[in-house]
Amino acid sequence: MDERDNIYREPSENASQQPYTPQHERPADNIGAGGMQNTEQNNANTGYAPPPPQNTAYSQPNGYSQPQNNYNNGYQNGYGQQPRNFYDQQPYGQPRRPVYDKFMYEPIGFEELERGQNNNLSSDGTDASQRRPKGQSGVLIMFVILIIIAALMAVCGIIYDIINSKNVVDKIGSPKPVILYKESKPEGAASEEKFKDENGKYTPEGAAALVKPSIVKIYTYKDYSNFTSKHPIGTGSGIVLNEDGYIATNAHVLEADGYHVVETVDGETYTAKVIGRDSKTDIAVVKVEADGLKPATLGNSDEAVVGEQVIAIGNPANLASTVTDGIVSAVNRKISSDSGGFEMDCIQTNADISPGNSGGALVNMYGQVIGITSSKYVSAEFEGLGFAITINEATPVIEELIKNGYVGGRFKIGIQLYDMSSEGNIKKIQEELGFDLPEDFKGVYIIKIEKDYDIANTDLKEGDFITAIDGTNVSTYYELYDAISSKYKAGDKVPATCAHVDKNGEITYYDIEFKLVEDTSGNY
Template identity: 55%
Template sequence: MDDKDSLFTISHNNENNELNSSDINSDTDVLNNNSEHTVVEADSAVLQENNEIKNTRRYDDFMYEPIGFENPHTASNEYGYYDSSEFYETKQSKNGKLITVFLALTFGALILLTIVCAIIDLSNSANFFDEYTPSKNVVLYRESKPKSDDKMLEKDKTGRYTTEGVAAKVRPSIIEIYTYSDKSMVNRLNTGSGIILSDDGYIVTNAHVLNSEGYHIVKTSDDKEYSAEIIGRDSKTDIAVIKIEADNLSEAVFGDSDEITVGEQVMAIGNPAGLSGTVTNGIVSAVNRKIRGDSTGFEMNCVQTNADISPGNSGGALVNMYGQVIGITSSKYVSSSYEGLGFAITINEALPIIEELIDNGFVSGRFRVGITLIATDTKSSREVVEKELGHELPEDFYGIYIMEIDENSKIAETQLEAGDFITKINGESVSNHSELYNALKEFEIGEKIPATCAFFDEEGNPVEYKIEFEVMEDTSGDY
């Protein structure tokens, strides 16, 4: 057998699926003995390698192809046989590359998707915080009001000012008043407001703001301060006039309080709690209210308003929308029990008193009894009196309780003592300030006035007695 025939027989033995190792060894010996054929030696090496592969794998018949029918996709060597291991390795290599590429693309897509989602989330978060939290990049703009050409001060067709116009017109006519015990100005007693009556320094205010023994400072709207002198005061009406040494002051314009109508818009301007030039507004709630002062009991004609009137507003102005002063505010006429219930002395009732105070320093026809009293016509006042006495009053007992008696008064010369009661004046029952004043005004100064008085004995029973006394002309302004 020829060496080449032996090689062909070994390579293409289709009858046996497995090579016989002894045949292979025999053929190998033949090849080794033929040293002249170098190609055979190379083929022997190839056969030896194939022998190792075939010892580890099993091949089916379809995996072998005859020479001359080489499949360009499967043939991998110059001898025309098909090496299945190379096919698997090539296919696995290609598949591996495809899988690697696929995984890389998938992983890259996931990373890209994650980045996009993160950007969207951050964008939404930024929008959220921009909406609900302050941003350092926010720029706030301010605009000035349009330059005024006095439109705020212009009147409408009826001649009324705007609220801004009223404030601008009237505030320069309102001053602050500070009352001190002496010139050291260490101990401040009261604060209040005032209305400038004339450009040379006459000012109207409330009597209770002032102190006859005190020292008074006036501060104008331009922050200038002046010492003030009391010209006259009337405690019954709670009106007083003071004077400062000044010129070219902005004097107020006074209206006619008889023309006030319910529902009319009004403004209160004063110095509540030391806050100068405070402006509040409201309406006229009622007119011609007869209101009695909480300390003097003197009845005054007042206008009722819901504009805020607080302590410190005393002596300030109630003005209409024409910029006219129609009332003088007073905390003495303000209800402490109800919200939004304030009163101002009508200017028509106040002006005659103001004029007389300027002319005389007091109101003529005023009289003074010389007593400090407590009424017994209300539950609260009766409780105060009962506390003073130390026992309850009989239900049918009424009168005015005497707290103090002025030792310089005519009534101090009678049997009346502090702790007693005046129950009747000239036979008319009296139980409060107004009833006492109405009974006394029927008598002239210096005329004898009969009165019925009473005190309680140790057993709590009232004991009556009668006196006669005279009232004195009041030029001090005190009640």
């Protein structure tokens, strides 16, 4: 039945029906692939009513005019109107827009519009203009097929590898073992007889094995509380002198009022007591209460020969029982320490001597200690330049320290001084005075006078000079010491010539006499 018949029904039949809604003005969801939905139901849901004829956009005064084209397709004339043909008719090929009859609300032209719309729909209800070309569909199908084939091949490959993995491993086999060539020394190569010849001369390894048990490590603590907290302020080395527990070392390894612990080569530790220390020679002795210590054999350093092979044994950088080797580079070197300036007879060697080696042993190939190594005598500017205090010079000091606790015959004047041994010292003196000294003036400048000494009771004043001892001119420390020690000892009276220089350069000389005091402190 024609949808337009609804408007010709009796009032009773249309009481529940809504006015007719053209297909092109219905909501879009009412048209689908399956065709038209029920018109009556849709009209009832939407409540749509056709507009009155006089208010429609298609009405003209005569009621039969063509509708205006309200579609904005961009083809307008100069007055904003849609172009028409010569007879003012709808362009050819376009369906005529429907209009309502002025009197009967009769829709005119809906069949033509619906036929034009249905012509663009395919048999499956889709827009024919939106259908994919046949060539593109074929490419898409081919691409999907290739993906499926590739996936199948990958799955088959994985399954094949899993099934045949054991056979592949068997063909490859296990990797070849890495061959390392290792062998032991010939039988008897490590025996002690191999380290010593028929003349009693050892190889370096033989001398090291012989002397290492006699070298100990010394820990220095500021006090006992510092020891309990396990914070040493330094470490050094020592040489066991006898079974009674006396150990020789360097004075700078120890603290005068410190707490010291000795560790032997087997790891045993003992509290050490300072027997004596002499800063002038940098020699000291400590003692431990221990049994079974192995003493070192002291040699004759005067027999050392330049080029002779030697080893140094000590504990550098806290590394116990370290052995370095070298040769005797020179003998009878007069070397002064970096603190007191007192010269000691030393052996020069290229064996490495580092902090921690101090107090250790310089050993010849007969297993004899011929020197006490000291890092205080090591050159900081040149490598391979180390020194050891000759054992012949150290032995009398060691014996004095064990016997008395100090070196007897030492004296003190009771002064502190600057000498004129260098231009830098002379400049310091002139800065202290505030003016330049006269040319060719020589002497030792007195910085401080100790009140507890006899020299404080003389006319000598701080800022004056000692220029001579018993008629011997002095301008350096060594000249002063030699002039006194060559003639006088502790308790003797010493005559001296002094001088006062004013800012005008005038020099006033005067004589004094002072008594030497025995020095048992060990400080220098």
